Amino acid sequence: MNKKKFITLIVSIALIIIFLHYKGVSNKVEGKLQQTTSPIGVVLSEFSAKIKFYYSLVTHIGQLQSENNELKKTNNELQSKIAELDEDKRENDNLKKLLRFSEDSKVNWIPADISAFDSSNIRQAVTINKGSKDGIKEGSSVISEGFLIGKVIELRENSAMVLLVIDPTSSIPVTVQGTLASGLVKGQIGFGLTLENVPQGEKISKGDIILTSGLGGEFPRGLIIGKIEEVLNKDNGIFQQAEVRPAADFKILKQVLIVN
Template sequence: MFLKNYRTVILAGAIIAAALILLSYNLRYDTGAGVLKNMILEAATPFQKVFNASVAGVENAWKRYIHLVGLEEDNRKLKSKITALQEELILYKEGNLEAQRLKKLLSLQDAYGHRFIAARVIGKELSVVSKTLWIDKGKTHGLKPGMPVLVSPGLIGRLTDVSWHSSKVLLLIDENSNVDVLIQRTRVQGIARGAGTLGCVLRYVSKIQDVKEGDVVVTAGFSNIFPKGLLVGKVSYVNRMGTGLFLKIHVAPFADLSSVEEVMVLAAEQQESDQRKMKEE
């Protein structure tokens, strides 16, 4: 392959070398120097041109190769910089989204006037038999079983198991969850029980009561767990045609419980203060 590509260059070089040898011999003995020299130079001139052109071509090709190697290195560096900038942009977006979520959580303190403890979700169980979360705060942070857990704009569940550095949250949609609630518009009372993918079902509401889709549901404050007025969800379905005494009502929680990443836990001392006020009233 090499001989085929550079055959012309090699041939021209050989001829020129032979011409130079003959010329040197001719000049040394000065035998017909003028005529023989002219003949050799005339014969060698075309090959000299080819040789020079070939050498120039090889030189230019080498220069282009060196240039392309430099461009490839520059391209690699640019790609590396672009990758680094893309990673920084992703981190910036993630940080910005987290800041927005935390801002919404902090707004709960202004909305409800309570003291909250922020926590991150470190585990989820959204199976058929259990709807729970695990958070990264526990007894060492002042948490206790029964404390309400919220995200913006309202309630998502309560603490059940609390260890030193983590806690389990029983979600509103778990079938073991029962919350005393009110229809905000009409003050109709009922119990919101977890119903999995349906959200919650509102139980023990008589068919004569005024309840309609879109009504906001809030905590009633009758128990020692949930203070009055925490947002729970909206009525998503009302059926008055059943055979029983009570309406069939579905309540959709305000929060998307499958995408919760941070939560706010209502402080125990705040709950106790609210309960004392209710007793005094």
């Protein structure tokens, strides 16, 4: 076969593959390929997470010591709060019984491992090794260590793509814990988050916890996203802005939970 015909053949095959993808015909084959490489991806992702964990352990040993002391102090405070909450729970249970409240929790948690990271330098997305076969739905919230990390944007039979909250295109309706302030948390280029659209009248300050508001129904209410690191107040602006530190550690993502 001469060179021109050979090039035409390969380019035609490429166009057919792309066409079949957008027609949805090749989804099963693509799923199978991803399923085959997924175990290797999971092992490698776990391995890299371990390297990063030990690296940060070595580089932050001094900081860890002071953090440890701080955590001990916080732990003591939390212990006393738990005792208070236990009491509140008992009271709450009694009240529920009195009101005949039906506890109908249909929340389904599906654990999954990260098998791949998006190769783009700007987009922040990961692939997980569970898909529609395991009951995952498009739009489901994804949690790591108790904190919201993203949502499912693309679904295959045995895998799913998760758009992380730190992606520049991500935008989540939120509230600030302990206040009436609400706004939008948006992903930033370079692994950060910003809180936007908070009306000037609302009082927000450093250390405030950001929770999902549940507006729009895309994410359940009350999932922790992060903490306010710095309030960027402009006197002439209608809205306030703040830098938010994500609660989840995106550098060592390994296992996640999908909320259905």
